[in-house]
Amino acid sequence: MSLTGLFLILFLAVHLLGNLQLIVNDEGEAFNVYSDFMSHNPLIQLISKGNFFFIILHAIQGFVLYFKNKKAKGSKYAVSPKETSSWASRNMALLGTLILAFILMHLGHFWFRFKFGSELPMVNYDGADVINAYTSVSYVFSNPIWVALYIVGLIALAFHLLHGFQSAFQTLGLNHKKYTPIISFVGTAYAILIPIGFAIIPLYMFFR
Numbered sequence: 001m002s003l004t005g006l007f008l009i010l011f012l013a014v015h016l017l018g019n020l021q022l023i024v025n026d027e028g029e030a031f032n033v034y035s036d037f038m039s040h041n042p043l044i045q046l047i048s049k050g051n052f053f054f055i056i057l058h059a060i061q062g063f064v065l066y067f068k069n070k071k072a073k074g075s076k077y078a079v080s081p082k083e084t085s086s087w088a089s090r091n092m093a094l095l096g097t098l099i100l101a102f103i104l105m106h107l108g109h110f111w112f113r114f115k116f117g118s119e120l121p122m123v124n125y126d127g128a129d130v131i132n133a134y135t136s137v138s139y140v141f142s143n144p145i146w147v148a149l150y151i152v153g154l155i156a157l158a159f160h161l162l163h164g165f166q167s168a169f170q171t172l173g174l175n176h177k178k179y180t181p182i183i184s185f186v187g188t189a190y191a192i193l194i195p196i197g198f199a200i201i202p203l204y205m206f207f208r
Contacts, residue, residue, distance in 0.1 A: 001061045001171070002167070002169075006168050008054060008055065008058060009168070009190070016194060018038070019031075019201055022134065022201050022205065023204050023205075027134070028138075032123060032125070032131070032133055035114075035130070035134075036131065055103065062096045063096075086163060088160065088162045089167070091159075095159050095160040098153065099153065099157055101153070102150070102153030102154075105149065105153070109140050110133070110137065110140075114133060114136070120132075121135045123135075142206065147203065150198075151202070154195040154198050159191075161187070161190060161194065161195070162188065165186075165188075169187075
């Protein structure tokens, strides 16, 4: 659970760096070139398939862990878990479910359409025709309902990361009185900044 989570945490940062090209003021050229490179590079495609595998594995592991914990709830504790745990840690299954729904919505809007769409807009750069992915993204983020749903999904992601980042290191045994506060600080900053970075994109495209 921790290893798949850390892989996905790393993926989020890389994915955000690429997607921030959507807010470059060049009519979408930077993002379209980037998107075309990502969709045709064999190494990137291999990593992409691995990413899908890790998402599915992480989700399965999460649900298994949730039901194991629920089954063990019959035990009585001297201290109530609610007194020693955060809201995010007690609701990781709910947050994970919301994020999974968010991922499926995201894939439906972009990956599935780019992969299987029959009438995709094209644009030419320096004699090469590429899919005008920027236009498709702009269309989705012109709808306030989709923008609102994306923001909800990113809020769920923020809370999921808020507990998951530090928990992953702790589960792997990387727990030290000197370094744990640093991990906690970095994890909190990451859980705030990464979702904000993603949220800037639909908000910018909608209000622009």
